[in-house]
Amino acid sequence: MLVVAAAFFLFLLIGVPVVFVLGASAVLALVTTTDVPVAIVSQRVFSGLNSFTLMAIPFFVFAGVIMDAGGISRRIVDFASALIGWVVGSLYQVSCVAAAGLAAISGSGSADTAAISAIMQPQLRRRGYDVDFGAALIACSGSIAQVIPPSLTMVILAVISNVSIGGLFLAGVLPGLLCILVLMVIAYFTARKGGPVYRDAEPFTLPRLGRAAWKALPAAGMPVVILGGILGGVFTPTEAAAVSGFYGLLIGAFVYRDLKLSSLPNLVLRTASLSAAVMLIIGTASVFSWLIANANVPELLGNWIQSVSTSKVMFLIIANVLFLFVGMFMETIAAILIMVPVLLPISAQMGVDPLHFSLVVILNCAIGTVTPPYGVSLFVSSSVAGRSVMQVARRLGLPLAAMFLMLILVTFVPGISLFLPHLFGFAG
Known part of the structure; x- marks a missing residue:
């Protein structure tokens, strides 16, 4: 098994796509350490x-693709600009608020980051803002899409953890909004030190806000439909995802009229491509997770953690360290599918609420998407800004500190994540 582990990390370090890393490592483990036929791979x-x-x-991927093509992103940014564009460092503030708004529609951190970057980076550059800090801030704000519902990461984690998707969606609302708020505070004080260019804000006017809100209202209806439908028992999370895609298609094509029906085949193909990539990772990671369970790794790890400490606090600290380390080198979905089956039984033994533990995992995953060397949101933001990853990473300190602060708060103050689920009757 040591040979398999060495091969696994070697493949990751040399940049082999994670789906091939998982598949090749699984086959290697089957051939070298078990008598199980390789045909088990397809079955798993x-x-x-x-x-x-x-x-x-x-369906959620389709909704995100529609959002990008249907002019929804621009309306959300315009509303954020009218709402918060009068504050010092206005473009930074708008980036954060718009990221939260798009997160409630797209469900994808990388899609959120790409959409915000494409709209805001030209404005940041034109008005003389620090583009590197802006890219770092957008990467962190965009990654919060994994925490704010509806989130693809939450859907996958809920399936693995066997927790309610509706409950997990609610658990992410307060931590996600608080994280955006802390990022806005950091952006404010950074801008105050930056000189007069950051004080070139537009005045707040109610008529402008009203016009922007009216235009953004159809887009804002999407998260209401999704969460309201799930919590009201109108439809299941899967049905909610389908409804969100159809809703996005309607407002993009017939309300905003930025989406041409002739482009629909290309959007469907793009959805199929992105969905297939996600599903392929889930499939190969399930084989790898099965091998880990078959090798008694959860039991061995559980015994080690229990030998270190029997307290929930110590377990959560260890879990955070493990997820942060794995998140630096592995794609989010793969990290969840490999680590959660190992740590979830231990968290249950320690008496950690499943919804609380799941939200801690989600926050770790969000941080993983902005930390080198495998930070997908960092890559996307840097690429759109036309800057190198290292140039943006140098300005990542304060925004990343905000995310670590929220991770610490959510880890040790469970009420932040559990208040809304318990209020709506979801138990862990």
């Missing part, structure tokens, strides 16, 4: 994907 892939809830993924 099918088993890992054989879930009705996972059908939500392509």
Whole structure:
């Protein structure tokens, strides 16, 4: 098994795509350490994907693609600008607020980051803002899409953890909004030190806010439909995902009229491509997770953690360290599918609420998407800004500190994540 572990990390370090890392490592483990036939791989892939809830993924992806093509992103940014554009460092503030708004629609950190970057980076450059700090701030704000519902990461984690998707969606609302708020505070004080260029804000006027709100209202209806439908028992999370895609199509094509029906085949192909990539990772990671369980790794790790401490606090500290380390080198979905089956039984033994533990995992994953060397949101933001990853990473300190602060608060103050789920009757 040591050879397999060494091969696994070697493949990651040399930049092999994570889906091939998981598949190759699984086959290598089967051949060298067990008598199980390699045919089990296809069976485990099918088993890992054989879930009705996972059908939500392509629908949420489609909703995100529609959002990008249908002019929804621009309306959200315009509303954020009218709402908060009068504050010092206005473009930074708008980036944060717009990221929260798009997060409630797209469900994808990388899609959120790409959309905000494409709209805001030209404005940051034109008005003389620090583009590197702006890219770092947008990467962190965009990654919060994993925490704010509806989130693809939450859907996958809920399936693995066997917790309510509606409950997990609610658990992410307060931490996600608080994290955006802390990022806005950091942006404010950074801008105050930056000179007069950051004070070139537009005055706040109610008529402008009203016009922007009216235009953004149809887009804002999407998260209301999704969360309201799930919490009201109108439809399941999978059905909610399908409704969100159809809703996005309607407002993009017939309300905003930025979406041409002739472009629909290309959007469907893009959705299929993105969904297939996610599903392939889930399938291969399920094989790898099965091998880990078959090698008694959860039991061995559980015994070690219990030998170190029997307290929930110590377990959560260890879990955070493990997830932060893994998140630096591995794609979010793969990290969840490999680590959660190992740590979830231990968290149950320690008496950690499943919804609380799941939200801690989600926050770790969000941080993982902005930390080198495998920070997807960092890559996207840097690329759109036309800057190198290292140039943006140098300005990542304060925004990343805000995310670590929220991770610490959510870890040790469970009420932040559990207040809304318990209020709506969701138990862990």
